[in-house]
Amino acid sequence: MHAPNIDAEARLLRFRRRVLVACAAVLACFGALVARLVWLQVLHHEDFETQAAQNSTGFLPIVPNRGLITDRNGIVLAANYPAYTLEITRARTMQPLETLVAALGRVVDIEPRDRERFQRLLRDTPDTEPVPIRSHLSDTEVARFAVERFRFPGVRIQARLFRSYPWGELAAHAIGYVGRINAAEKERIDDGPEGQRANYRGTDVIGKLGVEAAYERELHGTTGVQEMLTTASGRAVRRVGGRAPRPGKTLRLTIDARLQKMVEDLYGERRGALVALDPRSGEVLAFVSQPAFDPNLFVDGIAPGPWRELNTSPDKPLLDRALRGTYPPGSTYKPYMALIGLETGARQPGDTIADPGYFWLGNHKFRDDKPGGHGRVDMYRSIVVSCDTYYYQLANDLGVDTIHDYMLRFGFGTPTGIDIPGEVPGLLPSTDWKREAFRRREQKTWYAGETISLGIGQGYNSFTMLQLANAVGGLANGGVRMRPHLAKELVDEISGEAQAVQPEVAGRMDVLTGHLAFVQRAMQGVNQEGTGSAAFRGAPYTSAGKTGTAQLVGLRGQRYDEDATHERLRDHGLFIAYAPVEDPRIAVALVVENAGFGSTSAAPIARRVLDFVLAGLYPGAEDMQAVREGRATAPVGTPRTVDAAWPPLHVAP
Numbered sequence: 001m002h003a004p005n006i007d008a009e010a011r012l013l014r015f016r017r018r019v020l021v022a023c024a025a026v027l028a029c030f031g032a033l034v035a036r037l038v039w040l041q042v043l044h045h046e047d048f049e050t051q052a053a054q055n056s057t058g059f060l061p062i063v064p065n066r067g068l069i070t071d072r073n074g075i076v077l078a079a080n081y082p083a084y085t086l087e088i089t090r091a092r093t094m095q096p097l098e099t100l101v102a103a104l105g106r107v108v109d110i111e112p113r114d115r116e117r118f119q120r121l122l123r124d125t126p127d128t129e130p131v132p133i134r135s136h137l138s139d140t141e142v143a144r145f146a147v148e149r150f151r152f153p154g155v156r157i158q159a160r161l162f163r164s165y166p167w168g169e170l171a172a173h174a175i176g177y178v179g180r181i182n183a184a185e186k187e188r189i190d191d192g193p194e195g196q197r198a199n200y201r202g203t204d205v206i207g208k209l210g211v212e213a214a215y216e217r218e219l220h221g222t223t224g225v226q227e228m229l230t231t232a233s234g235r236a237v238r239r240v241g242g243r244a245p246r247p248g249k250t251l252r253l254t255i256d257a258r259l260q261k262m263v264e265d266l267y268g269e270r271r272g273a274l275v276a277l278d279p280r281s282g283e284v285l286a287f288v289s290q291p292a293f294d295p296n297l298f299v300d301g302i303a304p305g306p307w308r309e310l311n312t313s314p315d316k317p318l319l320d321r322a323l324r325g326t327y328p329p330g331s332t333y334k335p336y337m338a339l340i341g342l343e344t345g346a347r348q349p350g351d352t353i354a355d356p357g358y359f360w361l362g363n364h365k366f367r368d369d370k371p372g373g374h375g376r377v378d379m380y381r382s383i384v385v386s387c388d389t390y391y392y393q394l395a396n397d398l399g400v401d402t403i404h405d406y407m408l409r410f411g412f413g414t415p416t417g418i419d420i421p422g423e424v425p426g427l428l429p430s431t432d433w434k435r436e437a438f439r440r441r442e443q444k445t446w447y448a449g450e451t452i453s454l455g456i457g458q459g460y461n462s463f464t465m466l467q468l469a470n471a472v473g474g475l476a477n478g479g480v481r482m483r484p485h486l487a488k489e490l491v492d493e494i495s496g497e498a499q500a501v502q503p504e505v506a507g508r509m510d511v512l513t514g515h516l517a518f519v520q521r522a523m524q525g526v527n528q529e530g531t532g533s534a535a536f537r538g539a540p541y542t543s544a545g546k547t548g549t550a551q552l553v554g555l556r557g558q559r560y561d562e563d564a565t566h567e568r569l570r571d572h573g574l575f576i577a578y579a580p581v582e583d584p585r586i587a588v589a590l591v592v593e594n595a596g597f598g599s600t601s602a603a604p605i606a607r608r609v610l611d612f613v614l615a616g617l618y619p620g621a622e623d624m625q626a627v628r629e630g631r632a633t634a635p636v637g638t639p640r641t642v643d644a645a646w647p648p649l650h651v652a653p
Contacts, residue, residue, distance in 0.1 A: 061201040061202030061203075061223050061224070061225060061226075062202070062223065062224035062225060062226055062242070062244070062245045063160075063161070063202045063203050063223060063245065064220065064221030064222055064223055064224065064245035064246055064247050064248060065080055065161060065221065065245075065247040065248065066080055066161065066163065066178075066219055066220060066221065066247075066248045067218065067219040067220075067221065067247065067248030067249045067250050067251055067490075067493070068080075068250045068251070069175060069211065069212070069219075069250075069251045069253065070250065070251070070252050070253065071252075071253050071255050071256060071257035071258075071260075072252065072253060072254055072255060072256055072283075072488055073256065073257070073258070074252075075257040075258075076166060077165065077166070077167060077170070077171065077175055077253070077257060078163060078164070078165055078175060078212070079163075079164050079166060080161040080162065080163060080164065081161065081162055081164050082159055082160070082161055082162075083135060083136045083137070083159075083160060083162050084135075084136070084137040084141075084142050084157050084158070084159055084160075085132045085134070085135045085136075085137070085157070085158050085159075085160050086104070086108060086132065086133050086134040086135075086137060086145065086155065086156075086157055087130035087131060087132050087133065087155070087156055087157075087158050088100065088101075088118075088130065088131055088133050088154060088155050089127075089128065089129065089130045089131075089154045089155075089156075090122075090127040090128075090131070090154070091127040091128045091154070092153055092154030093153060093154035093155070094153050094154070100152065100154075100155070101115065101118070101133065103151070103152070104133065104134075104152065104155065107141075107144055107145055107148050108134060108137060108141045108144065108145055109134075109141070110133060110134055113303050114133060114134050115133075116303070116304060117132075117300075117301045117303070118131060118132070118133045120301065121180065121301065124180075124182050124183045130156070130158070132300075135162075135300050136162075136300075137157065142157055145157055162299055162300065163177070163178045163205065163299045164296065164299075165177070165294070165295045165296050165299075167257070167261075168294045168295075168296065169264070169292040169293060169294050169295075170257060170260060170261055170264065170292075171255055171257065171260050171287065171288075172210075172289075172292040172293055172294070172295050173209070173210060173287070173289040173292060173320040173321075173322065173323065174210050174211065174253070174255060174284075174287040174420070174486055175210045175211055175212060175295065176207060176208060176209030176210020176211060176212035176213055176214075176295065176420070177207075177208055177209060177210070177212055177295035177296075177298045177299065178205045178206060178207050178208060178212055178298075178299060179205060179206070179208045179298050179299065179301070180204055180205055180301060181200070181203070181204055181205065181206045185206055198223065199220070199222060199223045200220075200223070201223055202223060203220070203223065205299070206220075207219065208298070209320075209420075209421075209422070210420050211251060211253065211419075211420055211486055211487060213420070213421055214419055214420045214421060214486075214487075215251050215487060215490070218248060218249045218251065218490050219248040219249065219251060220248050221245060221246050221247045221248035221249075222245060222246035223245055224242065224243050224244045224245030224246070225242050225243050226242040227242045246494065247493050247494070249490040249491055249492055249493065249499075250490070250491040250493060251487060251490055252487075252488045252489045252490075252491065253486050253487060253488055254278075254283035254284050254285065254485065254486055254487070254488045255284060255285065255286060255287060255486065256285050256286065258612075258618075258642055258645070258646045259276070259285055259286045259609065259612050259613065260286050260287070260288065262608065262609075262612060262618060262619070262645075263276075263286050263288045263605065263608075263609060264288055264290060264292070265624060265628075266605050266608060266619070266624065266627045266628065267288070267290040267592070267605070267628070268628035268629075269291075269628075270290065270592055270593065270595060270628070270630075271290055271291060271315055271321070271592075271593040271594070272288075272290055272321065272572075272590065272591045272592040272593050272595075272602075273288060273289050273290070273321035273322040273325055273464075273465040273590065273591055274286060274287075274288040274322070274465060274588065274589070274590035274591075274605065274609070275287055275288070275322050275465045275466050275468075275469035275484075275588070275589055275590070276469065276586055276587070276588040276609055276613075277469055277470070277473055277484055277586070277587055277588075278585060278586060278587075279472075279473035279474070279476040279477040279482065279578060279584050279585075279586070279587045280477060280482070280503075280584070280585070281482055281503040282473075282482030282483050282484045282485055282503055282504065282506070283484075283485065283488065283503075284418070284484050284485065284486050285586065285613065286588075286609065287322050287486065288322060288590075289319070289320050289321040289322045289323075289325070290321070291315050291317040292317055293310055293317045293318060297310075314568075320422065321465070321591075322464065322465050322466055323418070323420065323422055323423050323424070323464060323466055324422055324423070324424050324464065325464060325465070326424060326426050326427065326462040326463055326464055327462065327463065327464075327465070327550055327572055327574070327591050328457055328458050328459075328461050328462060328550035328551070328572070329457035329461060329463055329468060329548060329550065329574065330456065330457045330458070330548030330549050330550035330551075330572070330574050330598065331386045331388075331456055331457060331546065331547060331548040331549065331574075331598070332457060332468060332472075332546045332547070332548035332574050332575070332576045332589070332598075333455075333456065333457030333461065333548070334382070334383055334386065334391055334455075334456065334457070334546065335383055335475065335519045335522065335523055335546055336406075336407060336410050336412075336471065337391050337394055337395065337398075337403070337455055338379055338382070338383060338394075338518075338519055338522070339406075339410075339509075339511055339515060339516070339519050340398060340402070340403060340406040340407075341379070341394050341398070342379075342511075342512070342515040342518065342519075343406065343511055343512065343515060344398065344402060344406075346394065346397050346398055347379055347394060348379075349378065349379045349380065349518055350378055350379075351378065351379065352376050352377060352378045353376075353377055353389065353390055353393060354373075354375070354376055354377075355368060355373035355374045355375060355376075355377050355387055355389040355390065356372075356373045356389070357370060357371055357372045357373030357389070358373070358389065359388075359389050359392035359393060359396075359452065361392075361396065361448060361449055361452055362448075362449070364449055366388070366389075366392050366452050366453075367388070368387065368388040368389045369386070369388055369549075370385075370387075373387075373389060374387045374389070377389075377390050379518075379522070380518075380521070380522045380525065383519070383522035383523065383525070383526060383530075383546065384522060384525040384526055384529060384530035384531070385530055385531065386526075386530070386531050386546075386547060388455075388456050391455035391456050392452050392455050392456070393455075394455055395451050395452055395453075395454050395455025395456075396448070396451060396452055396455075398451075399451060400429060400430055400431060400446060400450070400451045400454060401430050401431055401432075403451075403454055403455075404428055404429065404430035404433075407428055408428060409507070409508075409509055409510060410471050410474065410509055411467060411470050411471045411474060411481050411506070411507060412426065412428050412463055412467060412471060413425060413426055413427065413428025413463070413467075414426075414428075414467075416466055416467060416470045416481075416483065416484050416506060417483045417484070417506055418466060418483070418484040418485060418486065419484075419485045419486055419487055419501075420486060423464070423466065424464060426462055426463035426464055426467055427460055427461065427462040427463070428461070428463075429450075429454065429459065429460035429461065431446040434446050434460075457548060457550065458550065458551060465589045465590060465591055466484065466589075468574075468576060468589035469484070469576075469587055469588060469589035470484055470506070471589075472576040472577070472578055472587045472588075472589055473578070473587040474507070474509055475509075475516070475519065475520065475523070475578070475587075476520075476544070476578035476584035476587050477584065477587075478513075478516070479508055479509035479510070479511055479513075479516055480505060480507075480508055480509075481505070481506045481507045481508070481509070482503055482504065482505060482506055483503075483504040483505070483506040484506075485501055485504075487501045488500070488501060489501060520544055520581070523544035523545060523546055524542065524543070524544040524581050526544065526545050526546050526547065527539075527543045527544060527545045527577070531546075531547040531598075531599045531603075532545045532546070532547055532575070532577070532599060532603050534599065534603075534633040534634065535599065535603035535604045535606070535607045535632075535633050535634060536603075536607055536634070537633065537634040538634055539607065539610070539611070539634075540614075540615050541579050541580045541610070541614045541615070542579065542580050542581040542582065543577055543578065543579035543580065543581065543610060544577065544578055544579070544581055545575060545576060545577035545578075545603065545606065546575070546576050546577075547574070547575055547597070547598040547599045547602070547603055548573075548574035548575065548576070548598045548602075549571045549572070549573060549574070549596070549597050549598050550571060550572040550574060550591075551571055552569050552570070552571065552572065552594075567594055568594055569594070570594040570595070570596060571594070571595075571596055571597070572591050572592065572593050572594065572595065573591065573592045573595040573596055573597055573598040573599075573600070573601030573602040574589075574590065574591045574592075574598045574602050575588075575589070575590055575598045575599075575602035575603045575605070575606045576588065576589045576606075577603075577606045577610065579610050579614060580614060585613065585614065586609070586610060586613045586614070588606050588609050588610070590602050590605055590606060592605070592630075595630055596630070600630060600631075600633070601630050604626075604627050604632040604633060604634075605627060607634065607635070608623075608627065608635065611635065611639070612642060616641055616642050616643075617635075617639040617640070617641065617642070618639060618640045618641065618642050618644070618645035618646075619635060619637075619639060619640075620637040620638050620639055620640055621637070622636055622637035623635050623636050623637045623639065
C-alpha cells in the first residue's frame with residue numbers, strides 16, 4: 001500500500017534536487033555575469049573606455065606653417081604656398097605599384113620625371129608612409145581624381161604647404177633650403193628628445209643647409225592634432241576635438257637683401273666670395289658666394305638632370321665659398337704680420353730695409369712684385385705700397401711657429417662660430433701641423449724656405465673669407481672680434497614677441513693699443529695714397545683697407561704672365577677694408593677668383609659696398625658693367641640711391 005507513496009516522494013526529492021542544482025547553476029551564471037560586469041564596468045572601466053574611444057576616433061596631425069625668413073628690412077626671402085599633392089601609401093594599395101601608377105596616369109598627368117622622383121623616394125620611405133607621385137595638381141586634376149577615387153585604395157590627394165624662395169639664387173648659401181626627410185634624418189628625429197618624433201608626424205621636409213637647417217626647430221613650429229570620429233572602415237565622419245598647431249617663428253636675418261643683390265650683380269659671371277659684417281656686433285650684412293644655385297629646385301626633390309648639372313659644373317655653384325672655400329690671403333696678411341713684428345719687438349715702425357726687388361735665402365730668390373723694388377721702406381710704407389721683400393725678411397726673422405701662435409689669436413686657422421653649419425677652419429701652418437699632416441719622413445720636416453712665403457700670405461696659408469672678414473673686424477673694433485651671426489631676431493607670429501640675438505665676443509687680439517693704432521693708420525694710407533687709392537678716390541668717408549693678390553701656381557723664379565696662364569690658374573684678387581675709420585660700422589673681405597690684382601678686381605667691389613652702407617648709393621648701369629668687366633676704379637656715371645634702385649621693398653620679382 002505504501003510503495004506508490006515511496007516512489008512519489010523519491011521522484012519529488014529528485015525533482016527538488018534538480019531544481020536546486022538548476023537554481024545554483026542559474027545563480028552561478030548570474031554571479032559570473034555580475035562579476036564580469038563589475039570587472040568590466042568598475043575595475044577596468046577607464047581602460048575599456050579609452051579603447052572604445054580609440055576604436056571610433058582617429059588622430060590626424062596638423063602640420064604647422066613653417067616660419068618665414070626675411071632680411072633685416074623685412075624683405076621676404078623664404079615663404080610658403082599651398083598646393084595639392086597626389087600620394088600613394090604602399091601598405092594600403094590593392095595592386096602592384098606599376099599597375100597602379102599606370103592607371104593613375106590615365107586620370108592625372110604623370111611625367112617620367114615624376115616617376116623617377118617617386119622611385120627615389122620609395123627607397124627612403126617606409127611602406128606605411130605616403131609617398132608623393134605628383135605635386136602641384138590643378139583644380140581640374142583634383143576633381144578628375146575625386147570622381148575615380150574609389151578605384152584607387154591607398155591613394156589620396158593631400159593639401160600641403162610648399163617652401164618658396166621668391167628671389168631665387170639671392171643669398172642661397174646663407175638661406176639654404178628644405179628637402180624631404182631622408183632615412184638618416186628620420187632616425188635622428190626618432191632618437192631625439194621626447195616629443196620630437198610626435199612634432200614631425202605629418203611633416204616630410206626639413207631644413208638642409210644654411211639658416212633653414214640651423215634654425216630648424218624654431219622655423220618648424222609645433223604640430224597640432226585633429227581628433228576625428230571615424231567609421232569601422234576608418235573614414236572620418238566629424239571632428240570631436242584636438243589641438244591647434246603653433247606656426248614656426250619668423251626668422252629675421254642680419255643680411256640686407258638689397259646689398260646682397262648688388263654684390264651678386266657686381267660679380268656677374270665671375271667666381272668668388274664676399275663677407276661684410278658690422279664689427280661692433282658681428283651682424284653679417286652680406287654673405288656672398290658666386291656662382292649660386294636656385295634653392296627652389298630642391299624643395300620638391302631635385303630632378304637628376306639639374307642635380308647632375310650643378311654637381312659636375314667646374315664653377316661649383318653648390319660650394320659655399322664664403323663658408324667653406326679656402327684661399328691664400330695674399331698681401332691682405334701683411335697688416336697682421338706687421339702687428340706681430342711690433343708685438344714681438346722684431347720690428348719698430350721706423351726700422352727700414354733697402355728693397356732691391358728680391359730676397360735671397362740660400363740659393364732661392366724670392367721676387368718682389370715690383371721689378372727693381374721699392375727702395376728704402378719702413379713699416380708704414382711696406383703696408384701702403386705692399387712691399388713683398390719687407391715681409392719676406394720679417395717672416396724669416398719671426399719663424400713659422402711664432403707666426404702661427406699670433407695669427408691664431410687674430411682668428412686665423414679656427415672657425416669663427418657663425419650660426420650656420422659647415423664652416424671649415426682653414427689652414428694655419430706650423431711645424432706641429434706639418435709633422436702630423438704628412439706621411440713621409442722628409443715631408444714632415446719644416447724648411448726655412450717655406451716660412452718666407454708665409455709672410456706675404458702664400459705657402460700653406462689658406463683661409464675663408466668669413467675668417468678674413470672676422471679678422472679685419474677685430475682690427476676695426478679695437479682688437480675685439482665678435483662672433484659673426486646671420487640671425488637678427490626670432491618673432492613669434494602669435495604673441496608678436498621678438499627674441500633678439502645678442503652680440504657675443506669671440507676673441508681678443510690682446511695687442512698694445514699703440515701697435516694696433518699704427519697698423520690702422522697704415523691701412524688708412526692704403527686707401528688714401530697706396531694700392532687702394534684709385535678705387536677709393538673721392539669717397540665721402542674715411543676708410544682703411546689692404547689689397548691682396550694670391551698666386552695659385554709656383555713661378556719657379558719666373559715673372560707672372562697672365563695672358564700665358566690658363567684662366568682658372570690665374571691669380572686671385574683680394575681686398576679687406578673697414579669704414580668709417582673714426583667709428584667703424586662695416587668690415588668687408590672678398591676674393592674674385594682668377595681675376596688678377598686685388599686693386600683692380602676686388603677693391604672696386606669693396607668701394608661700392610662701403611658706398612651702399614655709408615652713403616646710401618647704388619651703382620648705375622654704366623658703373624655696374626665696368627665693375628663686372630674688371631675695368632673699374634672709383635665709381636663712374638650717375639649713382640642711384642638705394643631706395644630708387646629697389647622700389648618697393650617687400651615685393652619679390
